[in-house]
Amino acid sequence: MISKLHLKNFIAFTDLSLDFSPGINIVIGENGTGKTQLLKAILALSGPEARGDEADKQLAHKLCRLYHPLNDQVGELRRAGERGEAMLSATFASGHEITAQFSGSATAIKVSTNAQGEASPAIFIPTKEVLSLVRGLTAEQPDLPTIERIFDDGYLDLANQLAKEGASDLDAKVQLDPRFASIVPRLTNLIDGQYLLEKGRFVFEAGRYAEKDAATRSKAQHAQMYQDSTEWKFVPSSKQHLSSGMTAEGFRKIGVLQRLLSNGSLKPGTTGPLLWDEPESNLNPKLMKDLVQVLLELARNGQQIILATHDYVLLKWFDLLMDKGKGDQVRFHVLSRDTDTGQVRRDSMDDYLAIEPNAIADTFNELMKAQVARKMGGLGK
Structure with missing residues (x-):
């Protein structure tokens, strides 16, 4: 800070x-x-x-x-x-x-x-969205001199942070960490879906988080303080994924924040x-x-x-x-x-x-x- x-x-x-x-x-x-x-x-x-x-x-x-x-x-x-x-x-x-x-x-x-x-x-989020550029900016064999002539480090740093692997079970993360219980579902429902990293590129999975009756309550003390009888669960609305480039640029900007939270690059109180x-x-x-x-x-x-x-x-x-x-x-x-x-x-x-x-x-x-x-x-x- x-x-x-x-x-x-x-x-x-x-x-x-x-x-x-x-x-x-x-x-x-x-x-x-x-x-x-x-x-x-x-x-x-x-x-x-x-x-x-x-x-x-x-x-x-x-x-x-x-x-x-x-x-x-x-x-x-x-x-x-x-x-x-x-x-x-x-x-x-x-x-x-x-x-x-x-x-x-x-x-x-x-x-x-x-x-x-x-x-x-x-963490710096530039004016232009980066989600759709990650595949090219983080390729295994990029033409780095050309990339660096076009993009400054604000873009390259963010691309690497977005490509970072994080928790595979986001739903569990939402339940266990009160910081995510309201933030991630709100972001997801704002754009009616979530962005996932698949084979080095981002795809869009349509769906929404919904509150459902909790089968079991977490035993984690810090989670119990925030939990009630319901839990958040992501419900896909389609089995077909879309390329991030086929989604609105405004949605992709929201998706950047969604991804940073999901993979742990952005940890409130720590980063x-x-x-x-x-x-x-x-x-x-x-x-x-x-x-x-x-x-x-x-x-x-x-x-x-x-x-x-x-x-x-x-x-x-x-x-x-x-x-x-x-x-x-x-x-x-x-x-x-x-x-x-x-x-x-x-x-x-x-x-x-x-x-x-x-x-x-x-x-x-x-x-x-x-x-x-x-x-x-x-x-x-």
Whole structure:
């Protein structure tokens, strides 16, 4: 879990600091304010490349793989026109701190850290869905140079996490682990099916989870606290599986989250931050309420979430559905560019109504006014 990030002279940022909520963090801002760049910086600093004896070279390589500078040199990521070295610094809830510095001509990075042992790396979900790409990105004999020219490590890391083998009996997992009892069935029923890995590719199995009378109750103490006389069971509606490419891209994005939970790559309370870039992309607005409920439930189970969005519907569902009585913490981070200096600045608040500036809400209000004006015709002129 990351508690603070400081970026200086790094790509879009002259000097930017953010303090993160341990629950849900939502980054908003116009195009070009660095939302995706911010998420990738967290991904790099949370990973194993930022630790160990080879961190100077490994982190430099990771940053190049995430941002694709023209000449593949980390020095190109230093913000032009500013004095001093580029600096990325992260403080984690564990007390670990990592700082990376480099000049404009650097090919390696100076890394200082007090972190020991293995990290809890972040999981990054990019804007475009990855489920249908897994077969090509994780092939036994891939054309790796070509793949790396096309896809940055945000895509490749996620593909490897999705291809990871996990628990074979998801139904049993849903019954035994209270964290899955409401989350996985909700995701599955949201898209009327589940994605399964078969022979290196993802296929879609249509069906829904249904509550059925429990034949026996689990003897596991932590499960008994959450169980009643019913249990969840996945019921297929067809014996025929579909290629993931034959399903809607919005469904595949939901399927990514479903798969990460199912195979154990995402373990609320254990894994690092879940970073999601524009979850609303290619997603029907009808699905957003349920998606927000799932994300809130993940956060209630100890999963830190940091997402970037342009979507008014998504923002409003967070505002309407969050329940402080259940411990929900939703923090909004607004990135905007100063008209005089061109620098990106940050404002953070824990109340949606306090967001200023809120270009997303302003645009939506302008649209509604235009619609009302058209219905009113010339009345009042």
